[in-house]
Amino acid sequence: MSAATGGPAPARSATPGEASGSGGPVPGWEVVVGLEVHTELLTVTKLFCGCANSFGDEPNTNICPVCLGLPGSLPVLNERAVALAMRIGTALGCEIRPSGFHRKNYFYPDMPKDYQISQYDEPINVGGSLPLPDGSVVGIVRAHIEEDTGKTTHTGGAGRIHGSDYSLVDYNRAGVPLVEIVSQPDIRSSEQARAYVEELRGILVATGASDGRMEEGSMRVDANVSVRRPGSTEFGTRCEIKNLNSLRSLGRAVDYEAQRQAALVEAGEPVVQETRHWDEDAGRTSSMRSKEEANDYRYFPEPDLVRLEPSPEAIETARRSYGPLPAERRARLRALVDDEALAASVATAVDLGLDDLVVAAVELGAEPRLALARTANEAARDAAAARELQAEVFAELIGLEASGQLSATQSKTVLAELLAGGGSPRRIAARLGYEALDTGSLDTVLDAVLARSPAEWARYLEGDEKVTQYLLGQVMRETRGRANGKVVASLLAARKAAAGS
16 A cells, blocks of 8 residues: 655645644645554464463463474464454455465564564455445455564653663463454545444454454554645555554544645655654654565565465355344444434444344334434443343333333433343332323423413513423422423423414
8 A cells, every 4th residue: 555745835834744733634635544454353262373362361371382483383273263354354345365374574572483474465355345334435455364463561761662661572462363454545534544443343343253442452553644635646655653552543643644744745855654653642653663565574485384275165154154244234223213313323323232222122112213312322321231131121111201101311210220230111110209290280280380480481482492491390390300301391382372372
């Protein structure tokens, strides 16, 4: 992947090599981004040995001669890792091909054998694409298998090897199976980059290939960023930003780097192709090393591993081993609630794995918009408990609210009780004293409220809708929250109509 610069332009006030700090798009420039997403696979053991693939264990306890590369040790390929890699490939629409492994040679303490076993010119997954919720499509170059490296912690200084007091290396992660997903340079903004990673993460989790936990390092992003003039078809010099571990960092890093490069070009200075480090606290990138090319790694075929030749049956098994992907699940919810204003609620329900609850409740008669609202808002606060909630119980609660037997506030309280300890919505409502008030009782309360609020009632009759909430609040106060707000609003509207006739 590469990206381009355009022709020179009048210099901006920003110092060359420094971004203006404003964030967002760079006026007069088009941002070109390609992403490399590394995701650890959900296997029990590492890629080439029997050591545990387990996050958070004591440092250097899950190691053996194979993952340490000791003389005489031989790798044995993890079959489940290959199956998970093929799941990712089928989910992204890739062609699954015969493939092989290579040794990628480099000197750094995170790999004690001084090479990484990866796939080079024959990756298992080739081509493909990822449609995003906004309708754009990002092409996929490849999604290949490789082993992860160890984790190096530099103590003192800025947290990097230069200037640190000492470094600690944990080899537990060395040899953990990875799939690296390389996109085409089709991304044109930091927002689109975030949307791509968010959608990809949803797919990886849905296939069961990865847990997608960026905060634990099981999913990491390298961003290749460049700028060019709008309308230009040439790519310019790109810089790679390494190991971004949150969507926030990704967005900020892309914006900063695009501004930095634009400032350089506008000042007549070249953009140097290099690998850069993102400093989250400082909000800027800094140079790490010159960008390596393939020949710098001295790739050669891994002599101790045979070629992979996936059978048609294995590919089809991978394709059938997971359920609907996020895009299909969003479409299913949108078919129930056809309202663009609720797109964020639809996305939240799918992201949290609560869409099945909504669909099942609607099939049992629950009002779709109300079921989605309670799911994407209140239930989302304890998604794990909500995923265990029985659809029949949830549908019953939504029915009580939709029929007016529970107010919105009461329904939310009952739902919180259900998530905390289960039970019956009706019994919880009764225990909390949420019996519905009949219209006669509400009329009596409303008479009292309006009698002591003549000014507000006059404003309401004159069409001041803002005072409605005040009157509703007074009724709720008098009834200790037992009144149904919708019923009260309808009674107010009826009285207004009668007063005007």
